[in-house]
Amino acid sequence: MIGNDDANFSTAEIGIIVHATEDKDRVLEQLNCTLGVPPDSFTTRFAEGHWKNKILLLTAILGKSEANSLYMKVKSILGDKDGALLSNFYDEKGNLYIRLDKQRVCRRKATLSEGDSVRIKFKPILTHGPRKSTLNKRRTWC
Secondary structure (H helix, E strand, O other): OOOOOOOOEEEEEEEEEEEOOOOHHHHHHHHHHHHOOOHHHEEEEEEEOOOOOEEEEEEEEEOHHHHHHHHHHHHHHEOHHHHHHHHHHEOOOOOEEEEEEHHHHOOOOEOEOOOOEEEEEEEEOOOOOOOHHHHHHHHHHO
């Protein structure tokens, strides 16, 4: 599926890993400033790293209006180069998966990244029409 400029998503799921050397409150504050996602939207789970270091797993699920606002915000702060690449990150179901560089987000900027990132999954609003087999049966009845 190729994306377009119109935001039409049902939800957005945000995932962030906060390492022991990072300040959770500062990461959430900067995420709010950069992307407009309030800190109280996130739930926290705890994990342990290979060397027994503390790791926080932050997740947020945004509803339709917040998801569409987030998408428009991300598109507006990405540079032209990264913004043009967004259409490459849709799967066959229309989900958009992007990763933003966490360090750049904390500096109120955004670039696509594969490393330490803010992961966002946008789920589309799906409209279900009649299946082809149903259409074929209806055609034979008429």
